[in-house]
Amino acid sequence: MKAITFQDKQTLKYENIEDPSILKDDDAIVKVHIAGVCGSDLHVYHGRETGIDCGTAMGHEFVGEIIETGKAVTHFRKGDMVISPFTTNCGTCYFCQIDLTCRCVHNQLYGWREKGEGLHGGQAEYVRVPMADSTLMLLREGISQKAGLLLGDNFSTGYYCAEQADIQSNGTYVVLGCGSVGLMAILATKMLGAERVYAIDAVPERLKKAAEFGAIPINFKTQNPIEIITEATKGRGVDAVLEVVGSKEASRMAMNLVRPGGTISTVGVHTSNHFAFSPVEAYDKNLTFKIGRCPARYYMEKLSDKMPIFDKQISSLITHEFDLKDGIEAYHIFDKKEDACIKAILKC
Numbered sequence: 001m002k003a004i005t006f007q008d009k010q011t012l013k014y015e016n017i018e019d020p021s022i023l024k025d026d027d028a029i030v031k032v033h034i035a036g037v038c039g040s041d042l043h044v045y046h047g048r049e050t051g052i053d054c055g056t057a058m059g060h061e062f063v064g065e066i067i068e069t070g071k072a073v074t075h076f077r078k079g080d081m082v083i084s085p086f087t088t089n090c091g092t093c094y095f096c097q098i099d100l101t102c103r104c105v106h107n108q109l110y111g112w113r114e115k116g117e118g119l120h121g122g123q124a125e126y127v128r129v130p131m132a133d134s135t136l137m138l139l140r141e142g143i144s145q146k147a148g149l150l151l152g153d154n155f156s157t158g159y160y161c162a163e164q165a166d167i168q169s170n171g172t173y174v175v176l177g178c179g180s181v182g183l184m185a186i187l188a189t190k191m192l193g194a195e196r197v198y199a200i201d202a203v204p205e206r207l208k209k210a211a212e213f214g215a216i217p218i219n220f221k222t223q224n225p226i227e228i229i230t231e232a233t234k235g236r237g238v239d240a241v242l243e244v245v246g247s248k249e250a251s252r253m254a255m256n257l258v259r260p261g262g263t264i265s266t267v268g269v270h271t272s273n274h275f276a277f278s279p280v281e282a283y284d285k286n287l288t289f290k291i292g293r294c295p296a297r298y299y300m301e302k303l304s305d306k307m308p309i310f311d312k313q314i315s316s317l318i319t320h321e322f323d324l325k326d327g328i329e330a331y332h333i334f335d336k337k338e339d340a341c342i343k344a345i346l347k348c
């Protein structure tokens with residue numbers, strides 16, 4: 001099959017790799033219809049996350065059709081359209097039971113193979129899905145493929161970030177980073193009732209989208225976020241910062257903007273060895289700090305009833321569509337934020 005594979009730092013390849021096959025009875029094979037290119041793929045692409053095998057099919061966001069199931073798969077059959085979270089999960093271990101599906105003891109991240117072990121990703125014609133019954137979800141009626149794709153990662157992650165920030169209607173919040181995940185976090189803060197949400201980024205089209213979702217945009221290249229937030233909160237700082245970037249600069253900014261007793265909720269993937277703030281700074285702010293991977297499978301279920309209502313807003317983030325063969329161009333445009341690109345998908 002054809003796939004976009006990792007070769008080396010900033011080098012991907014559109015190439016033929018072996019077709020996946022059923023290796024265990026609880027596996028399913030999915031024919032990918034659309035696959036997302038995510039900010040998390042950029043950490044791999046730029047070599048900020050290391051260790052991935054050369055030749056691994058990239059990507060962890062996909063929607064597709066079941067074409068084959070192992071003997072033990074009972075929830076799905078050939079022809080079913082399914083959504084997947086970006087990690088697999090068993091549904092029965094301690095962490096699955098406490099809804100932290102992303103930390104399932106058997107979890108695997110799509111698009112991550114190391115020393116020959118692991119899973120190929122979704123930027124390919126086919127994907128093998130282990131523990132298919134507990135990992136996959138049917139693409140229900142009323143949910144478009146595009147919104148379903150975002151439910152498997154970006155929307156669930158944005159919503160998780162907002163829930164971790166303990167949103168109250170009368171609070172003041174900052175969302176740092178207006179990529180697809182940050183924009184979904186803004187939508188989630190609004191769904192959870194927040195009236196005053198500031199959105200910080202430096203990409204005009206993304207800030208424009210943030211404003212469409214009801215946030216007050218701040219361009220950190222042309223405006224001073226600290227001055228604006230200080231003034232807006234009578235010098236206190238915001239109740240919570242939702243950090244959706246994953247860099248030292250953003251983390252530092254979050255610390256500067258949060259009020260004493262406030263929360264920083266981080267879903268940005270951090271690849272540096274140290275925090276951007278010291279323990280004493282956290283102590284002196286009585287800070288609540290929440291960080292981690294989104295238990296997307298749990299949120300997919302939880303949010304699915306709301307999906308038809310928000311389908312149009314959610315799918316509006318997908319600004320670019322490419323054929324799988326043009327996947328490398330999709331990475332370039334998405335990475336450089338060219339052509340007002342917010343989110344790119346590949347038709348596989």
Ligand SMILES: NC(=O)c1ccc[n+]([C@@H]2O[C@H](COP(=O)([O-])OP(=O)(O)OC[C@H]3O[C@@H](n4cnc5c(N)ncnc54)[C@H](O)[C@@H]3O)[C@@H](O)[C@H]2O)c1
Nearest residue numbers: 039040157177179180181201245246267268269292293294
């Ligand atoms: N925790 C999880 O489960 C999970 C899931 C999905 C994505 N992520 C992570 O979330 C982050 C965002 O993902 P995305 O797909 O939206 O990425 P993206 O690259 O599309 O967006 C990141 C945005 O942050 C902005 N930015 C960069 N530096 C900034 C700064 N100092 N202050 C404010 N904004 C800044 C960029 O201009 C860009 O618009 C990434 O780190 C990604 O790996 C985490």
Ligand SMILES: [Zn+2]
Nearest residue numbers: 038040061153
């Ligand atoms: Zn992703």
Ligand SMILES: [Zn+2]
Nearest residue numbers: 090093096104
């Ligand atoms: Zn589990």
